[in-house]
Amino acid sequence: MENEILPNLFKNKKNIKIWSAACSTGEEPYSLAMLLTKFLPLNMITIIATDIDKGALSKAIQGIYSEKSLENLPKAFIQKFFIKENNQYMISDEIKSRVKFRQHNLLKDPYEKNCDLIICRNVMIYFTEEAKSEMYHKFHDSLNNNGILFVGSTEQIILPHRYKLKPVKTFFYTKSV
Ligand SMILES: C[S@@+](CC[C@H](N)C(=O)[O-])C[C@H]1O[C@@H](n2cnc3c(N)ncnc32)[C@H](O)[C@@H]1O
Numbered sequence: 001m002e003n004e005i006l007p008n009l010f011k012n013k014k015n016i017k018i019w020s021a022a023c024s025t026g027e028e029p030y031s032l033a034m035l036l037t038k039f040l041p042l043n044m045i046t047i048i049a050t051d052i053d054k055g056a057l058s059k060a061i062q063g064i065y066s067e068k069s070l071e072n073l074p075k076a077f078i079q080k081f082f083i084k085e086n087n088q089y090m091i092s093d094e095i096k097s098r099v100k101f102r103q104h105n106l107l108k109d110p111y112e113k114n115c116d117l118i119i120c121r122n123v124m125i126y127f128t129e130e131a132k133s134e135m136y137h138k139f140h141d142s143l144n145n146n147g148i149l150f151v152g153s154t155e156q157i158i159l160p161h162r163y164k165l166k167p168v169k170t171f172f173y174t175k176s177v
Contacts, residue, residue: 004169008146014044017144019117019142020119021050022120022122023056023101023119024060025056026061029101030063030091042098046100049099051101061101064091107127116148118149120152121153123152139165140165146175148168
């Protein structure tokens, strides 16, 4: 993501639309917002983050995490973007304000349009083949040309050309048409 996908996306434009689908308690979109600060000023970053679960979304909006959940985050990000209180880490307002959380059901609700990057990880495993197939078609339609879909490490898309998607790297797909 950092060394290839984002530099490529930013080659043509700076203002990219990002959707973190099934974001659960916010770790994914917040980590991505932190990573994006290596490429853009914070005020140019907006990430739409959705999940079906209202409880998860309200935790995400709170942005309070245990030390353990931060163990894979670079130390520099922890120092820069968190405030430590007792044994909890609160995400800074400057990062929080860049992520817009809303409820969304991937099986039922309309999908975002004109996305340059969609992250949807570790949710498709729960869906039937039919639902997955419908979802991949919808993700295809949600992406801009050259847009990227990033899936989970156990969620490689079988025969992606069926959905007019092509792999650019393991777990990353773009539109083929
Ligand atoms: C295992 S978590 C993955 C969270 C995060 N993407 C990650 O990889 O760490 C699965 C998430 O999918 C959400 N989810 C399940 N069914 C969904 C649906 N139909 N639409 C949107 N989100 C859904 C759950 O609420 C949960 O937050």
